[in-house]
Amino acid sequence: MESNSTRVxxxxxxxxxxxxHEEEQLKKYYSEKGIKVTAVNIGGNINSSITKILESALVAAKRNELIREEHLHEGAVIGATRDAIMQIANRANGLNVGGKIGIAKRGEHISVCIFLNIGLLHLDEVVIGIGHRSLPQ
Structure with missing residues (x-):
């Protein structure tokens, strides 16, 4: 049986x-199931974009009411986003990236996923990172 953290x-x-287009459909679908979701586009040089990625994830989570504006909730999003960034950092170091952050929360579980295309000449590399935290209700 799948755990809640895995599902999120x-x-x-x-x-x-x-x-x-799919994003809007998924928001409606998961909302009906009591799962809060959001996504935000990101891009630029990975080294100079880390702060912007963290800010974007935090703002999206607050704006879409996945978290409350309090220290524990904000810290959970930042921590999960940093975990995801650490998983992709070596592959994208110094390169331009474009992609998206996806965030989902159900009950006490929140996950942040970063999916990126890495531009390297005419070759495109793909990388994904994910982080998870538990939040007080």
């Missing part, structure tokens, strides 16, 4: 890899 991580991944 899969949903965050779906949000990170979907296009804008």
């Amino acid at each position: 991580a899969k949903i965050a991944t779906k949000m990170a890899i979907c296009d804008r």
Whole structure:
């Protein structure tokens, strides 16, 4: 049987890899199931974009009411996003990236997934990172 943390991580991944049209459909679908989701586009040089990625994840989570504006909730999103960044940092170091952050929350579980295309000459590399935290209700 699948754990809640695994289910939320899969949903965050779906949000990170979907296009804008699918994103709106998924928001409605998961809302009906009591799962809060959001996604935000990101891009630029990975080294100079880390702060912006953290800010984007935090703002999206607050704006879409996945978290409350309090220290523990904000710290959970930042921590999960940093975990995801650490998983992709070596592959994207110094390169331009474009992609999306997907965030999902159900009950006490919140997951942040970062899905990126890495531009390298005419070759495109793909990388994904994911982080999870538990939050007080």
